[in-house]
Amino acid sequence: MSSFELTGRRVWVAGHRGMAGSAIARRLLRESCEIVTATRGELDLLRQADVQAWLAGRRIDAVFLAAATVGGIQANSTRPAEFLYDNLVIESNVIHAAKEAGVKKLLFLASSCIYPRMAEQPMREEALLTGPLEPTNEWYAIAKIAGIKLCQAYRRQYGCDFVSVMPTNLYGPQDRYDAEGGHVAAALILKIHAAKMANRATVELWGSGAPRREFLFSEDLADACVFVMKNYSGEMFLNVGTGRDMTILELAESIARIIGWRGTFTFDRSKPDGMPRKVMDVSRLRALGWSAPTDFETGMKEAYRWYVANAAESGS
């Protein structure tokens, strides 16, 4: 096991306004490092020359690459060009510029949705590229696979200490609370809270409610990212999850219980189910010494509290 000290380092969190990036920036407050961020107005990650110039002048030691164009199943299938182009360009720009600027360590965030649709469950890291992708998110998946491959290629050819993690479905503060474009956990918090406020008796779920998903609290993901940055160097990426899954209907029922809404769910079967099941094999990361500390109930209560305090009014 290698070790990389964060104490005294200058650490750039790319994508610090998103759910994963903001959680990483909060988690880094507990390390004695200097956290560097740039807003989109200050640095457009889609512009290669700007990214190179920005990194060249900043003496950055470590990068968490959490910047990405993301969204739920609907956004993924209706905005294929953005999901493919933005993500390919962002990760290429940052990874190449990091090498040019002599960044000592970089951690790239991929996603569990890049495994083949029919991958054996729980999904082991070895399942990558062993079969066809889930069509609803193949654009995003292709881009994220390229990001992993960039890290591996830069390690092989240039000796860069660039690693990747594969987070499962996330929930938490700063998620995109958007009924149409968001991921399922955020969309259901929004819809069920709205039903409670309006005294509505039903909430509509997309698809059949039967697909199985695993949910990781974003603060736990951040903790894992810091752990991996400090303790792991290797070409093989690492799954980050809880290793436990539930059906979408069970997710909806748990959220309803936490919110305190007693109604029934209906199903819009014109919407896609996506992958039948997605749960990670997390034995690699566990063997290194990390497992998710927060149980679903605790994490979801915190996510809901954040939503009510910060996002519920505007509905955004």
Ligand code: GDP
């Ligand atoms: P995925 O895990 O990559 O498929 O993406 P999502 O986080 O968007 O989860 C999608 C799963 O949740 C699919 O099985 C959807 O049919 C189901 N689902 C049920 N209701 C909703 C909803 O309101 N929004 C979203 N995004 N998904 C929903």
